[in-house]
Structures are given as C-alpha cells and as structure tokens.
Amino acid sequence: MPELPEVEVVRRGLESHVVGRTIDSVQVLHPRPVRRHLAGAEDFAALTAGRVVLGAARRGKYLWLPLDSGDAVLAHLGMSGQMLVQPSGAPDERHLRVRFALRPVDGGAGDELRFVDQRMFGGLSVSPGGADLPPEIAHIARDPMDPLFDEDAFVAAVRRRGSGIKRILLDQTVVSGVGNIYADEALWRAQLHGDRLGTKLRRTDVLRLLAEVRAVMTAALDEGGTSFDALYVNVNGESGYFDRSLHAYGQEGRACDRCGTAIVRVSFMNRSSYFCPVCQPRPRARRAA
DNA sequence: CAGTGGCCCTGTCTGC
C-alpha cells in the first residue's frame, strides 16, 4: 500500500541504481500492467529497449523515468507494485510482470529492473515526450512535500468544495500523494472528522490539517528511508512504520492515544475510515441519512 | 459543472 513516502523511497532507489543505465532489452510478462500503453506490449518494449534512463521523478504517487529519447516510462505502483533491482539470473518473483535488462557497467555483472505487482492495480506506459512532465499526469496537483506546492491555492480549493474533507484530501486534483492511511492519520492529528465539509472549514483548520499531512508523511519517510539500503522495496505492509506510529488507521477498538476512547471504523467509499469519535466529532447532522 | 459511487484485481483471512 505505497503512498507518497513509500513511492519517494522507491524513487530514491531508482535514482541511485537505475539512472544513467542503458536498457538493453525489455520483456513484458503480463499484458495488464501495460494496459495504459494503448499501442500494446510490443510497442512498449520497442520504445524502451536501447534507451538510456536520464532521471527518476515523482509527482504524488506517480513515478516516471525520463529517457534519452525524450519519452518517459510512466509508472504507478497501485497498491501492490514494487520496483526491484536484481542480479540477472535471480529467480523470477511470483508476480513479476515486466523485466528491464540493464547493460552491465564496467564489465560488472548484469542486473535487471523488475516491476512486480500482485494485484495489478498499478502499471507502466511510455509517455511520448513526457520526460519533463508526462501529459497524462499534468492534471494532478503537486504534493504537499513539493517546494512549489501552493498553500493558498490549496486552502481556497478546499473551502470551495462541498464534499467531506477526507474525500477532498483523496482528490488528486486538489492535492496529490495522500491515500487512505495518511488521510486518516492527518485527520486524527488535526482533530477533524472526515465528513466535515470543505466549505465549512476555517482557514486555520485547513492549514493545521496540511501541517499534519506533512508531519505524518515526513515521519514515514524518515522510517522508510532507513530500511531501503539494498533497494529492497517492501510494500507488503511491514515497513515498520505501521505498527509503531499509527494512531487511527487500522486501530478499531483500540484506545485513542489522546483521550482513551475506542477508535471507530466506518465504511467509506468501498474502504474504511478510522477516527476517534470524541477527538474528531462528527459534523452536525446533514439531513436524511 | 460539481459531486457521488461503482468498478478494476488477486491474495488472505474469517465465518459458516
């Protein structure tokens, strides 16, 4: 369940291990992860083989690798995607989907960049001319850790919307990189209920919430960064971050770390929301329900 | 146009 901090950790790993390398050959082992590449798997391989990777960039949860052709490999990890660098010859992972053979450097052993994805919500595509910013994701807002993130615009966008603040946090066109876990954690820290309407929030509430989004992401990044030395991306729930630092997400029935009240779980958009019913009181009833 | 909710996908876990 990679969210922004985990994706950033992956980006750093790609930056140090893949940037500057030449892709010798590409093998697509399952069509679904390249479904967004409409021209098909063979075209995907043809456009990436022989190219040099010039960088590793990220916006929100999207990653892209600018190539020397001016195109970019655009990637989304979905909820179970991994990018692994493995020695060529290492046994294939059970859910290996795409293999990029990297040209050996200085006569060293060859290795591979592997896209592994169990549930295949994620995927790869080649973005034509997308080296700077793939047009496919140009509509996505900057994330809260981006130096160019516009706080005033964020506050204005939130206060313009008649949806609950949690849904707004998850809307990639308002702010990117926030998923279900960090949304619940930030709302708990800011003591706001996710159903509070954007239009009814005060500027100070929104700014406090934004600060908490950044705080929880920064904490996760600090912890995630340390367990990543060998470019080993563990996205199967054991980042070490989950058990130690979560106050709300997944804590149903456990005492709130602030007031001791049992954390409540409710269904939300085909998933779950967790919150403290005392620290994060529901907004006043919104007519029939 | 803004807002809402369904769907995609597979592995794991729970309950009958």
Added chain:
DNA sequence: TGCAGACAGGGCCACT
C-alpha cells in the same frame, strides 16, 4: 475441510 464472501484500495469514469 471447503467454499463463499469480506477486505485491502488509487484512480478512472459514468451517472446524477
């Protein structure tokens, strides 16, 4: 034991 169903969930898209 075996099977059905719930659950995990980001982002897209159809619909109101």
